[in-house]
Amino acid sequence: MIDLTLKIGHLNLKNPVMTASGTFGYGEEYRDFLDLSRLGGIVVKAVTGSNRDGNAYPRMAETPSGMLNSVGLQNKGVDHFVKEIYPVIKDFNTNVIVNVSGSTIEEYVAVAEKINELEKVPAIELNISCPNVKHGGMAFGTIPATATEVTAAVRKVYQKDLIVKLSPNVTSIQEMAKAVVDGGADIISLINTLLGMAIDADKRKPVLSTLTGGLSGPAIKPIALRMVWQVSKAVHVPVIGMGGIMNATDAIEFILAGASAVQVGTANFIDPAVTVKIVEGIEAYCRLHKFSSVKELIGGLNS
Amino acid sequence: MIDLTLKIGHLNLKNPVMTASGTFGYGEEYRDFLDLSRLGGIVVKAVTGSNRDGNAYPRMAETPSGMLNSVGLQNKGVDHFVKEIYPVIKDFNTNVIVNVSGSTIEEYVAVAEKINELEKVPAIELNISCPNVKHGGMAFGTIPATATEVTAAVRKVYQKDLIVKLSPNVTSIQEMAKAVVDGGADIISLINTLLGMAIDADKRKPVLSTLTGGLSGPAIKPIALRMVWQVSKAVHVPVIGMGGIMNATDAIEFILAGASAVQVGTANFIDPAVTVKIVEGIEAYCRLHKFSSVKELIGGLNS
Amino acid sequence: MSVKKVLHDLVVAKNIHLNNRHFILELQAPEPLPGLLPGQFVQLLVNDSPSTFLRRPFSIHAFDEVNNAFRLLIQIKGEGTRHLSHLKVGEKLNVMYPLGNSFSRPPGKEVLLVGGGCGVAPLLFLGKWLKEQDVNVTLLTGWKRKEDIFEKEAYQQCGEVLITTEDGSEGEPGMVTGHSIFKSGRNFDRIYCCGPDRMMKAVAHIATRRGIDCEVSLENTMACGFGVCLCCITPTNHGNQRVCMEGPVFSIKELGW
């Protein structure tokens, strides 16, 4: 028997495979395709202080081995989440983690406080890639001091596991990792999307209504792997790796690079059952290579 | 007749298509496949102060829609270049631009001074993505002050067109662009490769001897387009765009984003004649869309 | 109450090339198909096409319940559709379906279906379904020129077929929106419309002016097709709605067109 379980922070995972925020809705739509209880966890989409309509259409552009999105945190706000969504998803037999977003530190704190009350949510994932309205729109996650500040403010009101999700659009990801650990992060997840642009040459127009958007998918995997490796060397908190994972081999690469668990995002759009296949593939890999526990793979690069 | 010519800085280009440094050798190997005089320019591979062996094998990993390399500036040094290479390439009937690299500001200056003497080299491209040995290995191109400093130092000794090539591994590419313009750059080229990593899951080893390497190819095109667009809005010097250009449509996207000219890198490995096809494709596009000059396309995004 | 969505490897039973830009793929299932409704679509996984990363959405063009098969009418637009056009009978294709809502039952017995170009795709299935319910179907389709017209006979089995061609080589000259039917005073209980956005908006405009109920089918670009990415939204009078879930069929009132 291969042991796929692991503990990161206080989170008990059945296996290291989780879903990435914004790519899995609230899990509901996936129930036609897979048994949610087979996953290590699901991270539901961003929740903000109040309703957001998100950006105008078009919000999507396909790119080589990837896609750009500019959804823009569309959600009905934290109160709606607590009242309407939570009751439905709280009994999924897996870790339900809420991705918390905001435009100001106060908004992050307000959302985190309310999610803190939800018994069946064992952790939040702080999405610090959001533009900071008080700082000319630079993302919280691109300035170390701001990243520390927002993390620390949320830390004060949030008692359970605090995952902070890093933006890759920075010069030094290690510095950002240290900044959020300083702020009190229990776990780091990365990477969020890379800022990109698509242009329609025939129409001579940007494809996205917002001009730029977030790049995800296999195209970014080499960058994500590098950052996960750098972060796992730079800090001592557990790391959740993501960025372009399409199959079990990709997931194992992230674990070898130093991630304790992984999240799968864009791949879910192409194969909504992919996460379960990844769980099975990791188990098969352990069997083939004679590892009795997936924990033995974490950071397990030979040199 | 479509006019493909343009002038950037003091450089007269037959057309906006150039080759990217490190992907075109010294042009010699391509003569079997194309007529070099059909190109707007060729940027030869990095020249440093003295001989460099580069990194150990393996230096290459294929990635989704891209590749990682860790060649590491292998070259025989500037004196060898001046004596052995320059005499062969000086009569190529196109702009021969030398990519100048170094580990210290002194090395950059020394190389630039020697290249300044070469009559048939109308410009250098300063590769500031190199690690700065005096600064813990952080690349010159990731700290604005250092980027200004190295640019200004080279500017003092280099009289012809000074192109500075930006590294994309930064939080704010606009800030870097302004920094090198402050240092005296006549033209900006971007993007160099993104730092990435590849792992062989079966061997549980990094693929590259150097662990990390530079990502190039279509995978990075959305990021490159975004940065070219940002830089062309932030500064007033001409911009040369690159990153994942595989065909004329890609090249036109960069020009629409604000680039005056483009460089083609990795695509040359797959089709060594691709640059000439891109020249032809740009001409065909202008004809189809009724532009009499490629200059009309520069930054020509409708909104 | 929505039908469960499935992911199946379906077999290409036919690949009929109508002209050099359009073809019909008939896909057959080994097991009984779930119920499919007109207006619904599927998401195909295009194999072996390096520049096609995401699935590709196509409306259900015809449904053959007896043979466990359905048809797609596909226009070659880029690499993904080009690859699909080369599929051979017997090859397998991974398909997610059924997706989206569907056209609704008309409030009366007289309806007009308007399609432009490849926008006719869902209208054949719709026309047959309406006819089975004894609705009197008139179908108006617009084309560039006579040579482009395909499947006229199939549509004629659903009802009267009216045609416009831009060059006047068949039917009335001009665009569908200029067809005399709109000036004939003839009344319809509903117009169903499918095609380029601009054409649908023009038809919606006529419908509104004439006080006719109208449903249109949108083709927003999609990443997932099953409601999770929020990329395909369209603004409606009750907020942003997902074209792949709350649509692709909307009443023009919801859209505020």
Added chain:
Amino acid sequence: MSVKKVLHDLVVAKNIHLNNRHFILELQAPEPLPGLLPGQFVQLLVNDSPSTFLRRPFSIHAFDEVNNAFRLLIQIKGEGTRHLSHLKVGEKLNVMYPLGNSFSRPPGKEVLLVGGGCGVAPLLFLGKWLKEQDVNVTLLTGWKRKEDIFEKEAYQQCGEVLITTEDGSEGEPGMVTGHSIFKSGRNFDRIYCCGPDRMMKAVAHIATRRGIDCEVSLENTMACGFGVCLCCITPTNHGNQRVCMEGPVFSIKELGW
């Protein structure tokens, strides 16, 4: 003085599956082929394989000047080679060739060719070429088991064929490096060797010990294959050399093996 490199669309004339992991592609040119030498390789563009971005290098396995054709012996390793294995006769493939240096003429008339696994690929061409020059060729090949052996008859046309199998089901049991020929006292003017690095190094070690000249063919991973990317280098006693230009064939002395 190197032959001009070309990019051609060649036609698949044959695709012969030897077993479930190895196949032979015969590629035919419409125009006369340039001269090809044993040890040289080609770079194939693999179409329609989403995970295959760069060209793939393969040694020339056989050269049929009369029919303007050459053969590649390919082992299925990943997606690129899997795609190539599905190519049908008549399909076209974009090929860059001829690439690299070649095996050199031996200093005498007695040579040993040693190949392990798919490393035999360039040795058939080499063996024929040597035989045409009246060189006495002995060919030693190593396999896992009897069932894996292919093309023995073809090699026998070049000279004596010696075999080792790991399970002893044909020829001598064990690895090529353990074959009795190396202990027989028989002398060779040169050993030509091709296969996994570890095997080549072991053969190089024997050659050095016995004072026999030895050439090996390297298979470093390549991005370009024509000398411009500097990804394929190997250290030699005169600095880093490009396996695709100064190689793939090196004398073990140059490599310091």
